[in-house]
Amino acid sequence: xxxxxxxxxxxxxxxxxxxxxxxxxxxxxxxxxxxxxxxxxxxxxxxxxxxxxxxxxxxxxxxxxxxxxxxxxxxxxxxxxxxxxxxxxxxxxxxxxxxxxxxxxxxxxxxxxxxxxxxxxxxxxxxxxxxxxxxxxxxxxxxxxxxxxxxxxxxxxxxxxxxxxxxxxxxxxxxxxxxxxxxxxxxxxxxxxxxxxxxxxxxxxxxxxxxxxxxxxxxxxxxxxxxxxxxxxxxxxxxxxxxxxxxxxxxxxxxxxxxxxxxxxxxxxxxxxxxxxxxxxxxxxxxxxxxxxxxxxxxxxxxxxxxxxxxxxxxxxxxxxxxxxxxxxxxxxxxxxxxxxxxxxxxxxxxxxxxxxxxxxxxxxxxxxxxxxxxxxxxxxxxxxxxx
Amino acid sequence: xxxxxxxxxxxxxxxxxxxxxxxxxxxxxxxxxxxxxxxxxxxxxxxxxxxxxxxxxxxxxxxxxxxxxxxxxxxxxxxxxxxxxxxxxxxxxxxxxxxxxxxxxxxxxxxxxxxxxxxxxxxxxxxxxxxxxxxxxxxxxxxxxxxxxxxxxxxxxxxxxxxxxxxxxxxxxxxxxxxxxxxxxxxxxxxxxxxxxxxxxxxxxxxxxxx
Numbered sequence: 232x233x234x235x236x237x238x239x240x241x242x243x244x245x246x247x248x249x250x251x252x253x254x255x256x257x258x259x260x261x262x263x264x265x266x267x268x269x270x271x272x273x274x275x276x277x278x279x280x281x282x283x284x285x286x287x288x289x290x291x292x293x294x295x296x297x298x299x300x301x302x303x304x305x306x307x308x309x310x311x312x313x314x315x316x317x318x319x320x321x322x323x324x325x326x327x328x329x330x331x332x333x334x335x336x337x338x339x340x341x342x343x344x345x346x347x348x349x350x351x352x353x354x355x356x357x358x359x360x361x362x363x364x365x366x367x368x369x370x371x372x373x374x375x376x377x378x379x380x381x382x383x384x385x386x387x388x389x390x391x392x393x394x395x396x397x398x399x400x401x402x403x404x405x406x407x408x409x410x411x412x413x414x415x416x417x418x419x420x421x422x423x424x425x426x427x428x429x430x431x432x433x434x435x436x437x438x439x440x441x442x443x444x445x446x447x448x449x450x451x452x453x454x455x456x457x458x459x460x461x462x463x464x465x466x467x468x469x470x471x472x473x474x475x476x477x478x479x480x481x482x483x484x485x486x487x488x489x490x491x492x493x494x495x496x497x498x499x500x501x502x503x504x505x506x507x508x509x510x511x512x513x514x515x516x517x518x519x520x521x522x523x524x525x526x527x528x529x530x531x532x533x534x535x536x537x538x539x540x541x542x543x544x545x546x547x548x549x550x551x552x553x554x555x556x557x558x559x560x561x562x563x564x565x566x567x568x569x570x571x572x573x574x575x576x577x578x579x580x581x582x583x584x585x586x587x588x589x590x591x592x593x594x595x596x597x598x599x600x601x602x603x604x605x606x607x608x609x610x611x612x613x614x615x616x617x618x619x
Numbered sequence: 620x621x622x623x624x625x626x627x628x629x630x631x632x633x634x635x636x637x638x639x640x641x642x643x644x645x646x647x648x649x650x651x652x653x654x655x656x657x658x659x660x661x662x663x664x665x666x667x668x669x670x671x672x673x674x675x676x677x678x679x680x681x682x683x684x685x686x687x688x689x690x691x692x693x694x695x696x697x698x699x700x701x702x703x704x705x706x707x708x709x710x711x712x713x714x715x716x717x718x719x720x721x722x723x724x725x726x727x728x729x730x731x732x733x734x735x736x737x738x739x740x741x742x743x744x745x746x747x748x749x750x751x752x753x754x755x756x757x758x759x760x761x762x763x764x765x766x767x768x769x770x771x772x773x774x775x776x777x778x779x780x781x782x783x784x785x786x787x788x789x790x791x792x793x794x795x796x797x798x799x800x801x802x803x804x805x806x807x808x809x810x811x812x813x814x815x816x817x818x819x820x821x822x823x824x825x826x827x828x829x830x
Contacts, residue, residue: 570639601650603639603718612640616653 265320278320407507414506457508464517469525471510471518476527478504479541485529489581490546491590494519494531494539496583534589535596551590552599554580559613570603570610630668632713633661642711642718644727655731662728663737665710667753672797673741674706675748676729677722741799756803759793763804764813766791767829776817778826779805 260269260283262276269277276283321329460467475497479485484500485492492500494515502509510518519531519541530544558579559567577587591611594600601614635641635657645651665671712719720728729749732738736755741748754762763782767773770787781788783801788794793801805827808814817825 595647595650598647598649601640601645601647601654602643604643610639612638614647614650615635615638615640616645616650616657 267320267322279318468514468517469521471514472521472525472527475501475515475518475541476522476525476529479529485541485543487581488583489586491540491542491582491586493583493585494541497541535592536589538585538589540586540589548593548597552594552597555591555594555599556613567613570612572608572610576611630665633657636661636713637716639716639718642713642720644721644724655728658728659732659735659737662710662732662751663753666751669706670795671706671751672795672800673748674710674729674738674751676726676746677707750797750800752800754792756800757807759796759800759804760807760811760813762791762793764808764829766793773829776826776828779824782827 259271260273260276261267262269262279262281263284264281265276265279267276267278269283274283275281319326319329457467460470478501479492479497482500482504488496494512497519498512498515501515516531516539519539522529522531522541522544528544529541532540532542534540555576558576559571562571571591573584573588573591576582576591577584580587580590582590591600595602595611595614598617599614600611601616603610603612641654641657645654662674666674707725711725726746729738729740729746732751733740733749736752738749738751740746741750766788767777777785779798779801783793783796783798793804796804805814805816808827808829809816813830815828815830817828819825
């Protein structure tokens with residue numbers, strides 16, 4: 232009738248063989264507890280596992296004070312006492328409708344949403360559970376209800392969040408360590424190239440050199456200063472200033488740029504070298520402002536147009552003008568007769584065009600140069616007006 | 620400024636005239652002041668050499684550098700009596716280095732000269748033309764008086780034309796002097812009670828009697 236656990240008839244019994252055979256003729260054993268009609272040869276109820284008592288026993292042997300409906304079924308009980316197996320018996324086709332309802336409940340997983348609902352609904356659940364005395368038993372094996380259930384649910388979600396956070400931070404740290412590894416690798420590669428370059432003399436030399444330069448531009452020798460390392464922003468900026476000075480010195484960038492680099496370019500190159508934990512333009516500017524105070528060999532300079540550059544500290548305007556004058560004097564007269572464009576200065580000193588223009592205009596403002604404005608652009612001449 | 624004023628030869632430009640930045644207004648204030656001074660002395664020397672009494676900022680017609688240069692190359696006479704366009708193309712442009720002053724820069728130079736007392740606006744409202752004072756009106760007055768004295772014409776009546784264009788003044792600095800400047804010089808003498816302006820009955824100026 233219903234799916235039922237078949238219990239092997241191994242248990243000893245005091246029922247005589249005769250009686251068993253006699254019972255076969257009748258309608259079978261009626262379970263005293265659940266009223267299921269068992270096969271006459273069984274000693275225990277097929278359905279509820281209760282002991283079957285033959286109706287033919289003398290009345291004296293029938294224990295009227297037999298234990299009540301103990302729902303406990305030993306094999307299904309686990310060690311900690313919670314019930315893992317529930318047996319249900321049905322008569323009159325109640326099983327089908329129950330089975331559909333059970334399936335529906337399993338599919339909708341109502342207990343999951345119940346654990347996620349707000350505290351208020353949780354309390355409501357508890358109070359309703361306390362009203363029914365029978366329900367108290369059921370609380371033992373459904374820990375999602377009651378105060379304990381709430382605590383457990385809270386604990387579980389807390390653990391879950393910690394896990395998420397932990398794994399997220401792990402990923403970040405992984406990324407950081409990888410970045411550092413990458414930079415190390417780049418440095419090793421640069422060293423390797425340097426060695427190769429010394430030993431061999433083939434055509435790809437310039438290509439190697441370019442590669443080496445780019446990997447040089449990639450790596451910072453000292454550990455990267457981060458805001459987290461220095462809690463005081465002032466300390467951070469001064470450390471950053473020191474590292475910038477070191478970076479410009481070691482990388483040879485300043486030398487390549489003719490001793491002057493715009494703050495924009497420095498921002499780009501330096502952040503590329505850091506690779507991660509990038510600095511903001513504001514941090515860079517704050518650090519650059521400290522160059523002079525920290526007596527570093529580089530200075531922040533503002534041109535008349537508002538352009539900021541970082542340059543070697545000895546390159547005062549006077550030094551620049553002297554260099555310009557020396558250059559003018561060295562140029563052949565027929566070339567000097569048409570003056571000097573910012574492009575010429577850029578080519579001569581390795582400055583960027585912006586810097587070249589600014590330096591020439593600075594020299595002009597100082598009275599060392601004068602200008603010749605043409606449709607084709609401005610050309611600069613030594614200032615004969617003030618010489619005379 | 621090494622120029623021989625008395626020479627009938629072509630005007631000798633100073634070396635800075637070959638310097639391209641000379642034709643660009645300098646941004647540096649100090650340099651610009653020096654540049655203004657150079658232009659000032661060049662203009663005075665040039666005008667004295669060719670007896671140019673008036674200069675204009677520029678012609679009202681389209682006065683591009685190219686036109687100036689073409690005019691300058693095709694011009695034959697360097698005489699100051701030529702149009703001011705021709706003078707401008709000689710004085711404010713150097714075709715050899717292909718440079719010329721912009722009109723606004725010329726105007727700034729004129730303002731500087733007026734400020735220095737080396738020139739005067741013809742009409743201070745429009746600021747288009749200047750009288751160039753390579754000698755100021757009071758200096759001209761002194762010159763005219765000296766000439767009158769030396770030629771024994773003291774007390775006699777002279778017409779304005781005689782003073783400016785007469786045969787006797789051909790060798791004088793003020794030969795061909797601009798009418799307005801001459802009038803300013805005579806007014807200077809009158810204010811010092813050294814001259815009397817003779818007027819006809821219809822209030823027309825007949826001449827001047829230098830005392």
